[in-house]
Amino acid sequence: MRDVNSPLIPLVDAEIPERCDAARNRKLLLDAAADLVAERGVDAVTMEAVAAKAGVGKGTVFRRFGSRSGLMNALLDHTERELQHAFMFGPPPLGPDAPPLVRLIAFGRARLDMVTVQGDVLRAAEGSPEFRYSGPARAVSLRHIVTLLHDAGVDGDVDLLAVVLLAALEAGLVLHQIRALGISPERIADNWEDLAHRITRTGPGVP
Amino acid sequence: MRDVNSPLIPLVDAEIPERCDAARNRKLLLDAAADLVAERGVDAVTMEAVAAKAGVGKGTVFRRFGSRSGLMNALLDHTERELQHAFMFGPPPLGPDAPPLVRLIAFGRARLDMVTVQGDVLRAAEGSPEFRYSGPARAVSLRHIVTLLHDAGVDGDVDLLAVVLLAALEAGLVLHQIRALGISPERIADNWEDLAHRITRTGPGVP
Numbered sequence: 001m002r003d004v005n006s007p008l009i010p011l012v013d014a015e016i017p018e019r020c021d022a023a024r025n026r027k028l029l030l031d032a033a034a035d036l037v038a039e040r041g042v043d044a045v046t047m048e049a050v051a052a053k054a055g056v057g058k059g060t061v062f063r064r065f066g067s068r069s070g071l072m073n074a075l076l077d078h079t080e081r082e083l084q085h086a087f088m089f090g091p092p093p094l095g096p097d098a099p100p101l102v103r104l105i106a107f108g109r110a111r112l113d114m115v116t117v118q119g120d121v122l123r124a125a126e127g128s129p130e131f132r133y134s135g136p137a138r139a140v141s142l143r144h145i146v147t148l149l150h151d152a153g154v155d156g157d158v159d160l161l162a163v164v165l166l167a168a169l170e171a172g173l174v175l176h177q178i179r180a181l182g183i184s185p186e187r188i189a190d191n192w193e194d195l196a197h198r199i200t201r202t203g204p205g206v207p
Numbered sequence: 208m209r210d211v212n213s214p215l216i217p218l219v220d221a222e223i224p225e226r227c228d229a230a231r232n233r234k235l236l237l238d239a240a241a242d243l244v245a246e247r248g249v250d251a252v253t254m255e256a257v258a259a260k261a262g263v264g265k266g267t268v269f270r271r272f273g274s275r276s277g278l279m280n281a282l283l284d285h286t287e288r289e290l291q292h293a294f295m296f297g298p299p300p301l302g303p304d305a306p307p308l309v310r311l312i313a314f315g316r317a318r319l320d321m322v323t324v325q326g327d328v329l330r331a332a333e334g335s336p337e338f339r340y341s342g343p344a345r346a347v348s349l350r351h352i353v354t355l356l357h358d359a360g361v362d363g364d365v366d367l368l369a370v371v372l373l374a375a376l377e378a379g380l381v382l383h384q385i386r387a388l389g390i391s392p393e394r395i396a397d398n399w400e401d402l403a404h405r406i407t408r409t410g411p412g413v414p
Contacts, residue, residue: 191367
């Protein structure tokens with residue numbers, strides 16, 4: 001479970017200042033960890049492997065993150081922050097210059113990409129019932145979807161429709177579809193796009 | 208967690224035969240337990256309270272269910288079976304004589320009623336990650352929704368749309384909305400109805 005007292009989303013601009021080299025070091029280690037997840041899966045992310053990949057001593061990784069669990073939580077935060085930054089300030093299709101439905105589709109696709117790469121970390125974070133629905137990252141995602149549904153002119157109960165949309169992206173559910181049912185990530189992403197059209201009552205060719 | 212080896216849904220007609228008085232006794236106890244949940248919440252369901260309510264000795268309840276956890280699992284099975292029977296063989300709007308969208312709306316409303324009454328039992332059953340998405344009762348619900356979407360002429364990826372619809376009814380999520388967010392069960396049920404219309408691309412007034 002993540003430390004909810006850490007400098008977390010939605011406090012994008014309220015991070016505790018780090019010395020420049022410390023911040024660079026942290027980013028180096030988290031990028032190495034993210035690469036390991038993408039290349040060899042989450043089980044390959046050990047303190048030793050991250051140290052080797054980043055070209056630092058193992059002690060540096062331990063001093064920075066304390067434990068593998070601390071590292072995984074930091075990695076999840078790091079990825080959440082990057083996605084948040086992309087949909088708040090980034091270029092289209094995620095960012096504010098794209099139409100709301102385009103952004104909604106891109107948001108779901110981006111989150112599904114995260115799930116397939118970092119699914120186990122996300123699922124572990126969702127594991128605790130209180131956390132599953134109360135994490136700050138989830139609140140930011142939910143608020144983003146609500147805003148997009150409003151902007152798209154959806155006339156229903158947008159707060160609850162957003163809850164349903166976000167439930168479709170939940171790591172545990174997505175991993176179950178991929179691993180237990182053998183459904184491809186592409187098919188899940190295509191269904192997300194169709195779902196976004198249905199919820200906003202638009203045609204598939206009319207974003 | 209439920210005993211997945213028990214005579215379970217979808218084996219409606221494959222129950223291990225019970226002697227008639229034993230079956231009657233079991234039903235008497237489970238009806239008493241269901242009444243207790245409805246009247247005073249799930250925490251009120253103790254072996255003693257069920258015995259008192261059913262007018263039998265406490266030993267009878269222990270012999271039948273072994274433990275409170277065994278009782279709660281049996282109660283969940285009992286309720287799942289009743290719902291399954293209603294949508295497979297019962298009268299409209301749940302049963303086969305109603306149009307598919309009407310049945311879909313009624314199914315969601317019935318399941319939401321179950322969640323608000325027996326939510327803690329359901330949530331405990333959903334608690335284990337493997338069980339959450341692999342229980343036999345969930346498979347039956349999923350297949351039912353898929354059939355209804357087919358019958359309603361939905362042209363999308365009905366298997367995955369059904370997964371999303373069922374996710375909206377998940378006990379943990381529904382309880383979070385009711386208890387943590389203070390959203391009324393009526394509002395959640397109304398949103399379900401709207402959602403069913405959106406997914407099947409029908410108007411709210413055109414079931």
